[in-house]
Amino acid sequence: MAVDRRRGYYDEARETMSPSVRRQYQSTWLGELIALAWERAPGMRRRLKAAGLGVGDLRDPDSLAKLPVMKKSQMPDLQQADPPFGGFCTVPLGKLRRIFRSPGPIYEPMGPETGGFHAETGYYAGGFRPGDVVLQTFSYHLVPAGHEIDESLQLVGCVVVPSGTGNTETQIEIAKSVGATGFVGTPSFLMTLLKRADEIKAGRLPFEVAQVGAEALPESLRRSLEDDYGVMTRQGFGTADIGMIAYECVEKTGMHLVDEAIVEVCDPGSGQPLPVGQIGELVATVNNRTYPMVRFGTGDLTVLTDERCPCGRTSARMLGWRGRADEVTKVRGMFIHPRQADEVAARVAGVVRHQVVVGREGHQDTLTMVIELGPDAAAENARPALEAAIRDIMKLRGSVEVVPSGTIQEGAKKIDDRRTWD
Numbered sequence: 001m002a003v004d005r006r007r008g009y010y011d012e013a014r015e016t017m018s019p020s021v022r023r024q025y026q027s028t029w030l031g032e033l034i035a036l037a038w039e040r041a042p043g044m045r046r047r048l049k050a051a052g053l054g055v056g057d058l059r060d061p062d063s064l065a066k067l068p069v070m071k072k073s074q075m076p077d078l079q080q081a082d083p084p085f086g087g088f089c090t091v092p093l094g095k096l097r098r099i100f101r102s103p104g105p106i107y108e109p110m111g112p113e114t115g116g117f118h119a120e121t122g123y124y125a126g127g128f129r130p131g132d133v134v135l136q137t138f139s140y141h142l143v144p145a146g147h148e149i150d151e152s153l154q155l156v157g158c159v160v161v162p163s164g165t166g167n168t169e170t171q172i173e174i175a176k177s178v179g180a181t182g183f184v185g186t187p188s189f190l191m192t193l194l195k196r197a198d199e200i201k202a203g204r205l206p207f208e209v210a211q212v213g214a215e216a217l218p219e220s221l222r223r224s225l226e227d228d229y230g231v232m233t234r235q236g237f238g239t240a241d242i243g244m245i246a247y248e249c250v251e252k253t254g255m256h257l258v259d260e261a262i263v264e265v266c267d268p269g270s271g272q273p274l275p276v277g278q279i280g281e282l283v284a285t286v287n288n289r290t291y292p293m294v295r296f297g298t299g300d301l302t303v304l305t306d307e308r309c310p311c312g313r314t315s316a317r318m319l320g321w322r323g324r325a326d327e328v329t330k331v332r333g334m335f336i337h338p339r340q341a342d343e344v345a346a347r348v349a350g351v352v353r354h355q356v357v358v359g360r361e362g363h364q365d366t367l368t369m370v371i372e373l374g375p376d377a378a379a380e381n382a383r384p385a386l387e388a389a390i391r392d393i394m395k396l397r398g399s400v401e402v403v404p405s406g407t408i409q410e411g412a413k414k415i416d417d418r419r420t421w422d
């Protein structure tokens with residue numbers, strides 16, 4: 001009988017909690033986590049004290065905003081001052097199972113407890129089932145991905161083939177020999193394996209389901225993996241520091257947040273949470289009792305939605321990765337990003353080049369999208385369509401100026417901030 005990869009939950013009660021029950025659930029683990037960190041993680045105690053906070057001050061998700069964000073970019077210095085983990089590990093070194101070193105350099109501990117990476121919920125939601133034999137092609141040395149994902153797959157009940165990166169033809173041979181139904185790795189490597197198997201006439205690879213990450217998954221690539229090769233392909237979002245905090249379900253409508261992470265989208269400058277629907281920096285607090293990352297600023301930009309997902313899961317969803325926080329510009333209180341400018345331009349046919357110009361008139365910011373049109377495009381059609389796209393994507397009112405071909409320089413900045421403040 002065929003496996004049903006589209007229905008069911010890893011933990012139904014948790015994944016379908018009502019907002020008030022989820023808030024209670026997260027408040028409970030947050031309170032326990034802060035108490036533990038206060039007692040055993042001197043780095044965390046230093047942070048709380050510096051903010052004038054005591055152990056009882058962070059009791060629920062809303063109260064977290066009292067603690068300044070700890071930026072990922074600060075971690076190498078913090079760890080160098082108090083090696084190896086910056087005072088953020090709650091467990092004596094000799095009790096750990098593994099220590100990783102990620103680029104930065106940043107060191108991460110893997111605790112005595114299992115499941116600290118929180119990827120199992122996402123693997124199940126993405127179609128992995130007990131008994132799947134999974135080729136795990138993320139790296140097994142230095143960075144945490146390989147070992148942490150390996151453990152999450154085993155929690156689901158999968159059989160892991162720890163094949164690591166590279167070695168395309170060996171991977172093809174392994175996948176065929178063991179009848180691998182699952183794949184974990186980058187989407188480009190999955191496509192490489194499938195195409196290479198065709199080229200060397202190795203026959204169809206047995207993959208039915210894939211969880212991909214660490215790079216963008218263009219919809220065109222996903223369509224090809226799913227339609228041409230029959231591999232149900234979902235993605236997750238995670239980093240070495242905070243684990244897998246979000247995953248796609250069968251619906252592909254953004255990435256559900258795991259219940260073991262409290263995710264805030266914040267003003268990259270002030271660190272204050274922004275309303276749902278605004279673009280900002282992803283700040284995560286994760287229930288990892290060995291390495292409690294509290295208000296960890298990833299430097300990545302995202303947007304959340306709390307609209308109900310048809311899959312039945314009730315958690316909010318991350319609407320994809322929207323670039324790095326150091327590339328944003330604030331216009332009338334809203335952050336805009338070069339990728340949003342590209343999204344606006346892509347909505348209208350015939351736009352050859354584009355640049356967003358931010359200016360100032362009196363005490364008001366102005367936003368003008370300057371465009372060059374191709375020979376077949378009509379300015380009177382493009383202008384209202386682009387203005388609507390600006391409202392929809394950037395949540396701002398903007399005007400559109402059509403300029404002659406050659407006006408916008410090759411390689412010009414996507415967002416040109418011409419405001420002066422003196």
Ligand SMILES: [Zn+2]
Pocket residue numbers: 249250251256309310311312313
């Ligand atoms: Zn869903």
